[in-house]
Each structure stands twice: as C-alpha cells, then as structure tokens.
Amino acid sequence: MKILINPSQEQLKETPEMLLKTVREPLMIYVDGLRQDITRGLVTLLHGNEPSGFRALHRWLKLGQKPLCNLVCFIPSIPAALIEPLFKYRVYPDQRDMNRCFLPPYYDEPGQLAEEILTQFQTYKPECILDIHNTSGHSPDFGVVTFENPSHEALVSLFCDRLIVTDLRLGALMETSTRRCPVVTIECGGAQDDGSDEIAWNGLQKYLFQEDVMSLEAGHRMDLYRHPVRLELIENTKIAYSDSYVLGTDLTVPSALDRYNFDTVEAGVLIAWLRGSDVEQSLRVNDAQGRNVFDDFFTIKGNQLLTAQRLKLFMITTRPDIALGDCLLYAAQEREHAILDT
C-alpha cells in the first residue's frame, strides 16, 4: 500500500484519474487537522466502479485546506478501477469482493489488504469511519448500517435521509462498527447518475468541517428500513436484461428495473421473466439467520417472477456480472419501515 502524508499538489496530480494512474496500488492518505486530538476515518473506492467518494476527496485535497480534525483515508481498489474502461470493474478479476473481506481469515490478497486497513485504523484510532460507495444501477442516495445507534444515524444524515439497517453479515467494512468507533456505508446514488458526485462532495464537506458529526440534529427526519434480504442467483445462472424474455436465459430482467430503486412496489410487480418455474432453484433469498424466505418476498406465476407483497427494493443492479457475482437486488418489507423523527 502506498502512503501519502499531507500530500503536496504535485503528489495529488491534476485529476483523480491522473492520481490513480500514478499510484497504481492501494493508497492511504493522511492529512493533519486544525485540531490534532481527533481523527476521522474515510474509505472510498472499495469497489473499483464506484468513484463519487474518491472524486470528492480528490477535489477537496486539491484545495489544500486543513480539515477540522485529522483525516485518515484509504482508497483500496485502485488496481480494479484502472482496468480499462476506467471505473468499470467492481472487483479485480478472479479476486474476492473487497467489501466481503473484513472478516478473518485474511488468507488472500484482498483479505490481507482489509487486515492492513483495520490495523492502520487501530493505530490512528479515528472517532468514526465513513465508507463511501455508489450503486451500479440508477438510485437515490442512502446509508447502510449494521445496528441502530444515534451516531450511525447522524453520520448517514450528513449525506442523506434514507437508512437501511441490515443484519446480514457478509464481511463488509461497516460490520466492524462499534459504539467506540461507528462505521457507516454511504451509497451516493448510481455511479452514472448526475447528482452522485455532488452528494458525495456536500456530505464530505460536512464530515471534514462540522464540529460534531455524531449527534443527530433536532428536527431531522429519516426513513428507516430493517431486515433486508438479498435476491441471489446461484453460479452459472444465465441472465440477460431486455424488454421481453430472451431465449436461452434462465431469467431475463426488464432493462429499466432499477427505476424501482427506493420505490415502494406493490405485490405483483414483475422482477424477471423465467425460463420455467424450476428456475426458482437458481434463486436464493436468505434472511440473516440463513433461512430461505423466498416465498415471503417473491412468487412465481407462469414464467414470471413477481413481488409477493408490498416491498421496498434497493441496490437493483442492471449489470449481469454484478447480479451474478453479488446479487440482483435487495428487498425489505414495507412493514419494517419506520420514520425516525428527532
């Protein structure tokens, strides 16, 4: 891992892309704050195709300002991001997803990098950590946390008013969150969406300069969803995106399914056309306890996969590689919806 301490304008290069092309490996950046007794943590570009947080960080670093508190940043997936076309690859080919590696054993290259990041965080002892992502499909912005806690909600509220509380455990960085050092995931919206870079930029400003980032301001309202599940496809499932069933595929997903991201959809909404009803065996919907809860969320009628009840859908991807390698979408039951009003 390359380390830059209080980087000079020369070291930062002109553009975020030029910096990546110069560094070519995972990068740590440390910047002294106006007050030296507190440090804040930041991770971004954990997925190589999610650049909004990194662009915001670079834009701010180029201003040459001091943050209020010390800042320790990690930009891990530079090698994946650099594969042409730039910012296309979520993961370096044949490696594990970086955001599934923050759990021992740290046996491979991304695992060892995750361990190194956690060790550095133990040294620098940040008061909190933000992990800034984009979604791969079109989506509004939202935060994800692993348990309900006022400091989690406050950190997410620097960026947005939508919050998912997940009890799924996959090895994501946010799962290392503790009351002593809260860690939250921010999804700034789709990597291709116009507003996402600006959402990252505005939130980052608050994170860098606000005195207190861990108390929720009075009068703040957040939409909160609990107990999401993932719709996963087993290996070698054939998937396509189109506006009608594509012959030879196991499932064909409507091209614009991501328009439902963060919409509340009623029962009976089409998720995919299937080769036949036996495709159900290729689909997996497990809850946090590992129980198959497919029937609570989805139903198959003829050759159609439909929602089985009122759901909030999010992280719907329109990338077949991500649908296969990670999941097609997340869903939470509308009855798990709560409004936080302070």
Ligand SMILES: [Zn+2]
């Ligand atoms: Zn991501």
